[in-house]
Amino acid sequence: QSALTQPRSVSGSPGQSVTISCTGTSNDVGGxxxxxxxxxxxxxxxxxxxxxxxxRPSGVPDRxxxxxxxxxxxxxxxxxxxxxxADYYCCSYAGSYTWVFGTGTKVTVL
Amino acid sequence: EVQLVESGGGLVQPGGSLRLSCAxxxxxxxxxxxxxxxxxxxxxxxxVSYITSSSSTIFYADSVKGRFTISRDNAKxxxxxxxxxxxxxxxxxxxxxxxxxxxxFDLWGQGTLVTVSS
Numbered sequence: 408q409s410a411l412t413q414p415r416s417v418s419g420s421p422g423q424s425v426t427i428s429c430t431g432t433s434n435d436v437g438g439x440x441x442x443x444x445x446x447x448x449x450x451x452x453x454x455x456x457x458x459x460x461x462x463r464p465s466g467v468p469d470r471x472x473x474x475x476x477x478x479x480x481x482x483x484x485x486x487x488x489x490x491x492x493a494d495y496y497c498c499s500y501a502g503s504y505t506w507v508f509g510t511g512t513k514v515t516v517l
Numbered sequence: 518e519v520q521l522v523e524s525g526g527g528l529v530q531p532g533g534s535l536r537l538s539c540a541x542x543x544x545x546x547x548x549x550x551x552x553x554x555x556x557x558x559x560x561x562x563x564x565v566s567y568i569t570s571s572s573s574t575i576f577y578a579d580s581v582k583g584r585f586t587i588s589r590d591n592a593k594x595x596x597x598x599x600x601x602x603x604x605x606x607x608x609x610x611x612x613x614x615x616x617x618x619x620x621x622f623d624l625w626g627q628g629t630l631v632t633v634s635s
Binding site: 408441443445447451452453454455458459464496498500503504505506507508509510511517 | 574623
């Protein structure tokens with residue numbers, strides 16, 4: 408149950424695009440289509456942003472998108488906005504009713 | 518309003534125990550499997566435990582197996598986590614989270630803080 412690997416931080420100016428990678432193994436990210444992404448503002452609970460690799464819940468702006476290739480999933484924020492500054496975590500189902508989260512990425516809007 | 522509200526956190530000595538609770542409202546609690554996820558101060562999220570809607574299936578992360586016990590009371594719309602033999606590394610905010618058929622966590626509580634210190 409090792410954590411999925413994410414970059415510690417990414418940054419961009421308003422309007423730019425940033426992409427966060429999430430690397431696991433064939434036992435988690437590569438083995439299931441159940442990758443989700445969560446946004447966490449300081450002192451707040453995580454909020455679901457993407458599920459099933461690329462689906463957006465109602466209310467999440469369409470500038471957030473997800474994808475997956477082999478053992479690596481990605482979250483892209485297009486048209487970065489100031490309110491997008493937060494920590495982001497990926498998560499994958501890992502079989503046998505267990506889940507594994509990513510190490511987390513801090514997104515900074517310059 | 519659809520929500521989860523945790524309680525029961527606090528300061529406990531190493532080796533001690535606590536019972537965390539999560540009160541659900543605004544949805545049919547008995548239809549959903551539930552989880553506990555924790556976050557140590559300044560650290561990332563860690564999945565802790567899972568329980569099906571009927572309590573028939575329960576799983577734990579290796580880091581807490583044998584020390585933590587998850588349970589639920591559907592009649593009272595409540596989820597519980599008995600945390601025992603606490604270690605320094607168990608100090609964290611503990612969140613309860615609803616999952617959708619093993620795929621993602623769509624509803625989270627605000628968390629309850631467990632501090633382990635002598």
